Amino acid sequence: MNTWTIFKRELTSYFTQLTAYAVIVIFGLLSVGLAFTFGSFWRYEDASLSYSFFWWHPLLLMILAPAVTMRLWSDEHRTGTIELLGTMPVSMGSAILGKFFASAFVWLLALALTFPIVVSVNWLGDPDNWTIFSGYLGSFIVCCTFLAISSLVSAFTRDQVVALIVSVAICFILTFCGIDPVINEVRRSGSAETVNLLSTLGVYSHFLDATRGLIRLPSLIYFIGLISVCLVGTNLVLKSQRA
């Protein structure tokens, strides 16, 4: 009940502060724009959208997702509204979930509004729509992971800019440690274990499977585990700050 109330308040706030519109428009333009330019959509005739469209998503999300959630807790600390929330008959866990679900919903909308590219590939060819759906699912779960990381970081500080910079840095590391050029470089000089570790820790190997239509259990455990750890961590940080 209280999770739902906080979800509605946060969602309304994203739209009154224009954050949601900025995210939807910028993500839509950049993701579709990159598919048709650097993504070489026409050259590869990539009907599954795996490489031309979805491949860019973690790169965009590692910056844009923390931009949405950087204020999640830092703003509550800065304005003192955390004191109101903390004295209402509501558990901090439901407040964390309400805020997290609201930011995830904004991103669900942003992803859904890139539908013209799906309509285009269906019009131009005969794509496997399950693979496309699986790609979207992969993008959304990567996005949720970055949002949860950013939620945890913003619980530490009342400064939104610090929250943004640290969150982007963590998401950058998680994105780039599993990307092909980095893996190839490490493979040349490092051990096989290091390569395995990096590709397991990075989001790309898990994400690319999803864009190919493979939803694997280890990948689901990786993402859901990371999200859960970050949200539980947010709760612990908020509690410890009051101790």
Add this chain to the structure above:
Amino acid sequence: MIEVKGLRKQFGQKVAVDNLSFSVQKGEVLGFLGPNGAGKSTTMRMVTGFLPVTAGEIEICGISMIGSPTEAKRKIGYLPESAPLYNDMTVQGFLKFCASMQGLKGTARATAVDEAIETCFLESVASQSIDTLSKGYRHRTCLAQSLLHNPEVLVLDEPTDGLDPNQKFEVRKLIKRLGKDRAILFSTHILEEVSAACTRAVIVDQGSIVADGTPDELEKQGGGSLSELFRKVTSQESPAA
């Protein structure tokens, strides 16, 4: 209705509140006096369940704040010191949100919001965005949220801070009126407020109670002046928050 026994709060090595005990009954308005940094806000934050206690017991209407915080919090209306609000909301939207958080729904919620708006004289700004409000209206909006669920206990941290003389007068009158059928704990460092709104007062210094009594008793202890007593029993500098 508020029972506090042996309350202690320590931040690292620093003791902010030390072995504090007091009670507030129904129909009583307890003024919590003390210099800046005496531990008033820390005590209120513990009484309202925002800060965990280091040691001691807090009971709100017989419910332990430490054992059953959610149930105890339902009984309390709280106005924090800085009157924090969500600036992107309208006054009415904010009050609706707070009422929902207190578990009110439908007609009960609409009635509670209307009554709080009327009680705190917010009709003229009800549909205005909070970030455009003056300090007085911000304070009253935060006070309104504390009244929404008709709580049996009110904890008000410096409710008249930053208000103009007319607004201060109105808020004191409101506290006195609300105190008739509730237990009110309110902090202030303005001594005139004690005789204007309180039925009893305690003076806190460096986390401990140093004087306790009705406004008349305290004045007598100070030789006819409350400020004289205040100066006598409190230190000039207090390090606690």
